[in-house]
Amino acid sequence: MAPRVPPPRGILPHYSVVLLLLFSAAPVLSRRQEPYYGRLIGRLTQYAHGIRGTVYAVDESTIYVRGFAYDGTGPDAYFWVGDSPQPSPEGILVPYPEDYTTRDPPVLTAHSNSDILLRLPGGRRLKDIKWISVWCRRFTVNFGDVFIPQGLDPPRPRVLPEFKRLAHGLRSGNISVLDAKTFYIPNLHYDGAGPDAYFWVGNGSEPSPFGTKVPNEMGSLKPLRGYQGEDIEIVLPGKMTAYDIDWLAVWCVEYRHNFGHVYIPKDLDVPPALGQTKITTSSTTSQTPFSATNNCKEILDKRLQVRWEIQGDHVQITLAARLRKEQYMAFGISGAEGRAAMLGADVVVAYWDTRLNRAVVSDYTITHLAQCDNERGVCPDAKLGGSDDVVLVSGSQKNGITTVTYRRPLAATEPTKDKEVLTSRSQSVIAAFGPLNSKYEANAHSFMDTTRNDVQLDFGAQNDNTCIGLAEVDPLAPSPWPPRVISRTHSLSARIGPAAGPRGYSALTGHPSWGIAWYINDQLIPEIYVERGKTYTFYVEGGEDRTNPAKFHPFYISDSSEGGFGQKREEEQRKQRVFAGVAYDSEGYPYPTAVGRYCEWTHKTIDQAASSATFEDYMKTLQLECNDGEPAVLNWTVAHETPDLLYYQCYTHNNLGWKIHVVDPGTPVPQSGDRTAAGAAATLAVSLAHALLPALLLVR
Template identity: 25%
Template sequence: MKNINIRFWWLLLLEFLVAAFLLTCTTDVETVDYLDGICSSVSPLVGFTAQLNMLQHQVRGEIEVLDDCSFSVTKFDMVAGKDVRWWGAKGEDFQNMMNGFVISRMHLNQTLKNESMVVTLDDCTWDDFSVLGIWDIAFESDYGHVTLPISYIIGAPVAGLSPAVAPTLSPGLAFVPSPGKEVDEESVWGKEQPTMLDNCKELSDVYRLRWTLNIETGTVDLGLEAAIPYTHYMAFGWAKPESTSSFMLNADVAVAGFHNQTAPFVEDYHINKYSECSMTQDGPASVCPSSLYPRTHNDTSKTTNVKFIYGQWQDGVAFIRFRKGLQSSSRHLDVSVSTTSEMMIIWALGVMKEPDSLWPWYLPEKHTSFGHVKLNLSKALNECKGPLQAPNFDDSDLLTTEPGIAILVTVGPAIHNPNPPHPDEVIYFNKVESPVLKVERGVPVTFSIQAGHAVAFYISENPVGGEPEENTMIFAGGPHAHGVPASPYYLTWKPDRFTPDEVYYHSYFQKKMGWKIRVVDGGLNDMYNSTVYLADQKVRLYWMITEAGVSFAVKAVPKSGYVAIGFGKSMVHTFAYVGWLDGAVCKVGTYWIDGRDAASIHRTNETLTDVQCAQQNGILTFQFSRPLDPHCTSRQECQNIIDPSIPLKVVWALGTLWKPDHLTGSNMHSSKSSRYMSVHLTKGVAEPEQELRPVLAVHGFMMFMAWALLFPGGVLAALYLRHLENDGWFQIHLYAQYSGLAIMSLGVLFAVAETGEFRTGSLHAKLGLTSIGLACAQPLNAYFRSRKAAPGEQQSLHRVAWLFLHRYTGGAALFVGIITLWTGIFALSNEYSGDQMTGLDWALAGWLFCIFLLTVYLERSGFRNIKSGKESVFVKGKAIDQHTDSANLLRPKQAPFMSAALDDSQRYPAKRKEVQLQVL
């Protein structure tokens, strides 16, 4: 008994060790992908193959599970996306797909053209997901996927596994059979996707033929694929074997397209004339459906031998698959197709005519492109390298806004949503399911939101929607923007030139209910607040002041190779902005110009944002934004500061060729502005450079006459013309000063009358008022002039004070007046063109220099000491007898108390010793 117990315990221990070992091995297989570089292959999915269904971006490919941690992809086509990864999810429904995860570190951001690759699973196993797909991270969008078999997921055996799992249909135009036609589900849901066929031939750059030959059933599956709008048709067929030319006559043709732009169809047509279908006494004629032709007395076959299988319109590419019998007993309508020899095939693309009251059929109109080529169906062929891409395919789904008409925002079922996966209900615009909305910058858009209180409408840069993150830019709407039909919520949004080219509309409370808004440049008048034609009407300037600075747009009216504007009175000493066409690319550059040759044009590095440049029909337009203050100090462009309160002087130039790296004389402008334009940025107006107004010219001339001629002349007369008899110096001095005052007063009146107001804010006005006040004080001062002292008497205190005031206030008036002349010239130079004002400052300086030279000459020649034989004195305007004399008011070397009536012996006592008396 004891031995039996010992044996039992040993057996029990041995079973435990074996179970532990097996459990350890099993755990290692399930959780570890690689062990010493080798991956196990115990998963029942090893060897499983499936084809990717096409949801977006023209995805095609075949997937095979290689082992427990990798799979291969062959015949892989895909149009490039932004951030595309391999994706795993628990199921195909919306929530499971949104909650999926990245299963490989491989990126799929480039366009793939019939590629083959091996993908390794990272940090996951086949047990972690049941859907293997291609996922756009930024848009949270499914490009295509395969579903792993349910039998494997629930742990059942996987013998004879095949991917007979119904895939999600394309979000475009999904599987829709033609009315009254049976559908072979095995060909759709069996071992291949409806978009995948064995062979492919390029008929043109935008048209492809795909086919799979079914020898056993005597049929061929044909796939017509073309980058066309869904208002067009695709035609393909076989010509009569005996035809040597005009291959389309009596040809057996299938025409495929879309009913009501939604339901795909294919029809068998017969061609007996090159014109649209019509009914004659003998029956249908021209290009007509075969169903219209009557059967012959010995023909019991169907009049059509094509069967619709699948159709979609996705990413701007139409694809319709149908099945055609190789042999037909209707010899007068159909052509029997050989599987071993070459036959002539014909094809065409064109616009489909919609039914009307006379013709209840969709009829092809005259083709826009066509061709013929020989084809052997049994010969394997793959000329289609990569996915077929349609430029601007969103245009076919565009909903364009109209000014003044509100867009109705509602919700409805998701039928053909362009961005899978998606919730059951999505946003509708004007009863259209999630269209691409096209708006123009500067044009307000109004939304009438009637989607219910559970859908809060908003526009942002977030492509997914739902509650946005804190740093998400919201352009309009928000959690408050919801309404119902009884009480709509009206939301108005005006995109501007800073709005991105692509934004998105969504619900605030649910992800992926909306889609894209394409923002395009409207008229520049809508995008900018102000616009003017610059001088000579050849360049138009647009501008708008913003919080960040100022934005400009420049448009050349005539055709040109480049257009430039400069901030200044002329192109010399100007900060310039040039827009030019470099091949097919339009560019914008900034420059400092300090001369008139090509070597004087220097490239700068200004901080420009929102730079755009375009050429249409030879007309160049460029746009840019810049700060008002560059906020720098060390570079030349740091001085390019714009003060909106001061008119900005703008000039322009046009030319035929601009080479920024090798500027020569050939790059000089062919035309330029004849004058600058003063642009008032804050007022939104501009005025051209004006000719010097005559009244202001008269004002300046009068002030020159007064302050540079009459007033200085009167002073010089008082200093150096005292030798004139009968007080001639005093007469000249008096009349010169009074004439100067009169002319000065008239000049002031002319200036006030021209400007319409009496402005005192400028430095010129302030100095002018000061000089006028000092000048007008001189006649008042002269009126209170006191009598000078008699010979031998001392000058009175009143006389001394009067001399001091008269002398120094007069000198101060003359000094301030000349300074005022300078400020007047500078003020005119700032307001008018430099060409008109050139030389005025130098002319004034030359005149004053001549007065200075004259003064030096008179002083050195001793004119101040020359005396006349007879002098007189004036007191308060009355003449004094000849025994008194007038005071020398402006003689600085003579003391004010010295009498002018003293004789030489009194003035010069030293001469008394030389005087001798003689007897009469």
């Protein structure tokens, strides 16, 4: 008998699909005040030629000169460093710019207010020099200098532990914070099987859904591929720095699961991110679908990107999101200043019209939180006797992303229906996703589920860009493997294994997957056939460590095609019928009974599903890893009144299992093995026909 797991004393968080999210514009407070340029060395002393600038130690071999000025008239002037008591000809030239293409370093040209990054040559460090000078070699003249303070301790990269190993073979060497924005991850291993996994950063004691995606080493926001011992560097997006975050993780966004993480110390003292770190991987490329302007904000839980640009007395706005068929995105000015208000709001509804195969935009006014009745409600302006002031500029659908660009006047051309777009200060905005009705209009109810936070946008801003791109969908997915069947077997093992990407769980079930699934008798989510009145034994190895959700998968049998009984609210639990694997304590709290050691089929390298022609080929790329302990034993006697269709599932997570067909004794069933659904159904139909043929002849 498996040990009883204490029942949960509360309902796990339930994350419903929110149709309208409005995020607070309050900035995250950094542990280090910005801007930060490094350790202050001092100001350049001017002796000639208008020398000016403030000098900082970026790291032990890099110098930053902020606000540098020089008239450029010296015939042979260079940045110059040395260890003599005073600047002298015995110094060493520091080339600027560093990437010069001439035979000799270029002579220093004129600067009025430049920010300059200098790297000490020949492996020298700040402790090896005493001064920095602008020096003319031809006339041995010092135009300006600054001396290195005694005992100066410049910022240094910080070495952290490796990723905590929780799921999907994630591991690495010790991670380094190279500067305030750059992480170096050596010897990275990850099987690539998470369906929606990203580098993920945020605040709090543990990784959580309230984080931010970090582009991979290529600057892309596509879900992470597999890694086999690679050394990579990743850069935090936007204005975010390592001082703003508490952890770096590999996180599955769709299923809110942590595959592994590392904590960021509170006492960081790393170099500022001023371009001194050389990215050793391929050059970064933005994956954003926009290119017209540098103003961009991510709202609606970062699922909607809004770009804008002032064009005379109009504003051009681009919306982009991953929309489902016949779904709209909406954006506009809040009905009240300083808070999110739907009533009185002036919004634009944008969508892709599948009938016309083009983008559509429409000007809406919200006068009542009800369906439009041509007098009030969530109505197009044209239905209320007004004019549609929005002009479509362009639209596209590519790689799962719908992008729509439109223009509207800054002024409120119809004061009773429109809101002015301000360019002198920030103002409150709202946004939404929702379904279109049969008239291809926005449904009123989709505007109702809102948060109460205020989002502010400054339409007059320049280069206000915190967007980092939207994940795209690969339209060229390989075909799925045929489904598996298990029948006439009374002893079954239940282990965890990879969901096999586009060939496996999602393709077979039509349900989303978070990267793992049940393997029954080492078959990926087979359809199981059982007979009423007979007893079946499941040896469950789904994990017993409740502190690690990624490896805690109690087994149970239900009529729910989704599963996840333990994470549901009480009213949702009542909608499921449980047939095995769940018990209730004396206070009425449910708890799982099939809790045993953890066994998982893991990738030997990275996920090879896409290149494996058959499931048998795929199994050759996997290896079985089991923790110490014993499996849980679940005995299930199928009652005579059991429904025809059930599901084996995971108690703590949705979408890990698949079908159990319940039949009467003697009913012909498909043979165990690899069959297509059509083949199995045809076999069953032929068997039934032969079984019923004598009775049919008697009837005739």
